[in-house]
Amino acid sequence: xSKLPIWLKDMLALTLKRELASFMIxxxxxxxxxxxxxxxxxxxKKKMWRELAAFSVFLIIGMALTIPQVYGIxxxxxxxxxxTLFKPLAELLKKP
Amino acid sequence: MLEGGKISSRQAIFLMVSMVLPTAFLFMAAAIAHLAxxxxxxxxxxxxxxxxxxxxxxxxxxxxxxxxxxFQFAEVILxxxxxxxxxxxxxxxxxxxxxxxxxxxxxxMVSAFMPETPIIVFEILVTVIAAYAVRNxxxxxxxxxxxxxxxxxxxxxxxxxxxxxxxxxxxLLPVYIDNGAVPIIKGAIMPSVxxxxxxxxxxxxxxxxxxxxxxxxxxSATLITGSILxxxxxxxxxxxxxxxxxxxxxxxxxxxxxxxxxxFLERLEALIMFVWVAGxxxxxxxxxxxxxLGSAQWLELKDYKPLVLPVGVIILALSxxxxxxxxxxxxxxxxxxxxFWIVFQACIPLLxxxxxxxxxxxxxxx
Numbered sequence: 001x002s003k004l005p006i007w008l009k010d011m012l013a014l015t016l017k018r019e020l021a022s023f024m025i026x027x028x029x030x031x032x033x034x035x036x037x038x039x040x041x042x043x044x045k046k047k048m049w050r051e052l053a054a055f056s057v058f059l060i061i062g063m064a065l066t067i068p069q070v071y072g073i074x075x076x077x078x079x080x081x082x083x084t085l086f087k088p089l090a091e092l093l094k095k096p
Numbered sequence: 097m098l099e100g101g102k103i104s105s106r107q108a109i110f111l112m113v114s115m116v117l118p119t120a121f122l123f124m125a126a127a128i129a130h131l132a133x134x135x136x137x138x139x140x141x142x143x144x145x146x147x148x149x150x151x152x153x154x155x156x157x158x159x160x161x162x163x164x165x166x167f168q169f170a171e172v173i174l175x176x177x178x179x180x181x182x183x184x185x186x187x188x189x190x191x192x193x194x195x196x197x198x199x200x201x202x203x204x205m206v207s208a209f210m211p212e213t214p215i216i217v218f219e220i221l222v223t224v225i226a227a228y229a230v231r232n233x234x235x236x237x238x239x240x241x242x243x244x245x246x247x248x249x250x251x252x253x254x255x256x257x258x259x260x261x262x263x264x265x266x267x268l269l270p271v272y273i274d275n276g277a278v279p280i281i282k283g284a285i286m287p288s289v290x291x292x293x294x295x296x297x298x299x300x301x302x303x304x305x306x307x308x309x310x311x312x313x314x315x316s317a318t319l320i321t322g323s324i325l326x327x328x329x330x331x332x333x334x335x336x337x338x339x340x341x342x343x344x345x346x347x348x349x350x351x352x353x354x355x356x357x358x359x360f361l362e363r364l365e366a367l368i369m370f371v372w373v374a375g376x377x378x379x380x381x382x383x384x385x386x387x388x389l390g391s392a393q394w395l396e397l398k399d400y401k402p403l404v405l406p407v408g409v410i411i412l413a414l415s416x417x418x419x420x421x422x423x424x425x426x427x428x429x430x431x432x433x434x435x436f437w438i439v440f441q442a443c444i445p446l447l448x449x450x451x452x453x454x455x456x457x458x459x460x461x462x
Contacts, residue, residue: 062409
């Protein structure tokens with residue numbers, strides 16, 4: 001392994017990373033499919049359309065937050081607005 | 097009604113103690129020690145008073161609207177759409193709070209016990225267990241907690257009592273003179289906010305079988321948690337002295353590593369691990385349940401169970417992307433999170449109470 005040229009090593013590492021990402025994405029999608037399989041048939045059978053709509057919206061938000069993270073992207077910083085808003089107060093609390 | 101369960105006052109006290117104690121026990125001591133040094137116990141005492149005020153405020157507000165949670169009575173007080181906005185803010189707060197708690201849970205497991213394991217492993221495990229508990233309803237995790245909490249309290253006491261031979265109470269001196277008032281008050285802010293999680297009572301009160309006893313529930317839960325934390329803080333301080341206690345991220349964990357009785361009774365970290373895993377699971381379940389129930393009431397659904405897993409996914413995703421590392425988490429918890437949480441624990445309930453008082457008794461009660 002150590003005899004290989006650097007560019008080949010990089011390429012191998014990159015491929016491995018991509019393979020890992022596609023494996024992880026398969027796992028994540030499987031998890032989502034499992035959740036849908038658990039909940040959706042019962043809701044359709046009982047004709048609870050409102051509940052089904054709410055379930056789908058929450059699940060889509062969940063997917064939008066989860067899937068980018070598999071590729072190492074943080075969709076947004078949930079705490080950034082809080083940190084900017086309360087910065088002066090936070091600075092006060094840092095020192096005794 | 098969405099949630100059919102009813103719990104007794106004693107179960108509610110147990111639930112509220114488990115809700116504050118585990119994370120406060122492990123995460124809070126270092127932050128107080130950083131600000132108030134050996135006078136941290138005065139900060140904790142002040143915090144207990146502040147939390148009693150918050151508890152009084154929330155219970156008084158909730159009891160005006162029997163049978164309704166904060167997500168419903170906000171609409172009664174403010175009218176339909178402003179009420180919906182307030183309820184939405186609370187749902188967001190509960191979800192965000194739960195993401196932070198989940199992150200604390202994972203961070204502790206990773207940094208204290210299993211540094212090679214990815215944090216997501218612990219978070220998925222505990223979320224799945226909590227989701228199962230929440231799907232089964234309030235009564236189920238309340239009863240589980242009734243079994244777990246006495247063991248948790250026993251562990252906390254055992255750990256503190258085994259350390260008695262190592263203590264030196266002179267480390268608590270001088271009282272007040274070294275610090276003055278400002279650091280003590282600053283040190284009181286974090287514990288008041290953590291005790292202020294009692295605001296979840298606004299969701300719980302409709303499910304008490306004797307709602308009239310809610311004042312007693314909130315007050316005794318706060319006093320029990322407060323006295324245990326003061327006991328534990330004085331113990332850490334007398335063990336380490338102010339400088340060393342500030343240096344640890346988890347003073348309560350490191351002090352267990354010091355226990356050594358007759359070269360026989362040592363390495364008791366498992367006790368702390370038990371407190372953390374059991375207590376953390378219950379704590380996460382409570383906030384999870386409140387968030388799911390709130391979402392269902394906000395959308396006026398007939399059942400909250402379909403929302404349990406999707407909300408869990410959102411909480412999990414938020415907890416992973418909230419912070420880079422445990423240091424980011426720690427700084428956030430000790431600084432910017434506090435004013436943000438105070439808004440939800442004291443400011444909005446206070447405004448709602450004033451608005452409710454101005455409007456007077458309403459016909460919409462049932």
